Amino acid sequence: MKLRHAGFLTAGAALALAGLSIPGSHYYYRWSAGEGCARCHEIRPHFDSWRGSSHRRINCLDCHESSMGTNLHRVAAHWKGDIPERPGLKLNDVFAMVERCKSCHQQEFAQWRSGPHATTYARIFTDPEHNRKRVLMDDCLRCHGMHFPGAIADVVAPIDTQGPWTLKDGKLVNAPAIPCLTCHAIHREGGPMERAGTRIGTRQERFRPSLALKDRRSQMHLPLEQLPVPEMIEGVRPVRMSPDRRQALCYQCHAPLASRLVGSGDDRTPLGVHEGLSCLACHQKHGQWTRASCAGCHPRLSNCGLDVETMDTTFRDPKSRHNIHWVKCADCHPKGVPPRRPAAAARAVAALTAP
DSSP: OHHHHHHHHHHHHHHHHHHHHSOHHHHHHHHOTTTTGGGSGGGHHHHHHHHTBTTTTSOGGGTSOOOHHHHHHHHHHHHHTOOOSSOOOOHHHHHHHHHHHHTTOHHHHHHHHHSGGGOBHHHHHTOHHHHTTSOOOGGGGGTSOTTOOSOGGGTEEOOSSSOOOEESSGGGTTSBSSOGGGTBOTTOBOOOOOOGGGOOGGGSOSSOTTBEEEETTTTEEEEGGGSOOOOOEETTEEOOOOOOTTHHHHHTTSOOOTTOBTTSTTOOOOOGGGTTOOGGGTSOTTTOOOTTHHHHHOOSBOTTSSBGGGSSSTTTOTTOSSOTTTOOHHHHOTTOOOOOOHHHHHHHHHHHHOO
16 A cells, blocks of 8 residues: 555656656646736736736746746755745846847847947956946945845955956846836836837826836836835925936935035036936937937037037037036036027028928
C-alpha cells in the first residue's frame, strides 16, 4: 500500500514537472486573456489593474517572460513559503521591459534613446568630473537608478572623491539608469490610445494615464495627479507657474532646494520672458531636445526685431551669461527696454499667417 502511495506521488511529481516544461503561453491561452497568470493569488491584483489599464489589449506575455525556468522558480518559492506580499519586477526584468516597450512605441523609444534620459549607469556613476566634486550617496539612486535594489556602495567603488571609479556589476555598464518604468506605470487605469485622427478638440488628452513616478522607497508608482508642483519664488515674489500637470513629474528630480528659490538645486523654473511656460513647452517629451522649441512660439523674430535663435542666450551658446530659462529683456538692455517696434510686430504677424 505504501509503495502504491509512493508511486502515485512520484507520478504526480512527474506530471507537475512535465506541466512546467510546457511553454507559459500554453497556460496563458488555455485560461484566456491572462486568467492563467492570475491563478497565482499574488498576481491577481496586478491582473485586475491590467484589465482596467490602457494596455489591456496587450497580452501578458508580450511584456512579461514566462519559461520553464521562471515557472520552476515560482513553484519552488511557493513550496518554501518565500512569497512576496507584493511581487514586482527584478532589475533585469526592468531592463528587458525597455526593449519590449520599443516593439510598440518605436517613435517614443527612438526619442528617448537619442536624449539625455537614456544615460547609462556608467555615464552617471563613473563620471570623474562629477565624482571629484561631490561624494556619491544613496540619494543619487532616487533619480538615477531608482529600480536598483541595493545601496550606492553596491553600484560603484570607491565611495570617495579620488577614484578611479568602477561599477561593481559589469552588466550595469550600458544599462539605462532612467528606463521607461521610471516615469510610466504600465498597469495604471486608462483607456487604450486612440488613433490621432479620432482625437479632436476636447477629446484630446492632457497627459497619458501611465505617467507616474517610481518611488524607490516604497517600490510603487505615484500617479501624476498625486505629485506636487512646488510654489516657486524669486526673492520674495511668487513666480507664475504653468498649469501643465505633466511638469509635476519633472520636478521630482529637477527640484529646487527647500527655499523654493528659482534656480536653486536642480531647478530650472522659467523666469523673465518665459515665465509661466511649462517644461514641455520647450523640451521634447521623450528626447528632451529643445532644437525646435523657439520656432514653436516665435515666428523667428522677437519683439525687438532680432532672430531669437541668434540672441546671446544659452540656446545659442552654452557659455552665454544669459540662461535661456531665466533671460529677461533687461539682461541685454540694462539702460532700459526699448519700445516694441511696429515693423517687427508686423513681420511677426506676417510670418505667422504666411501660407
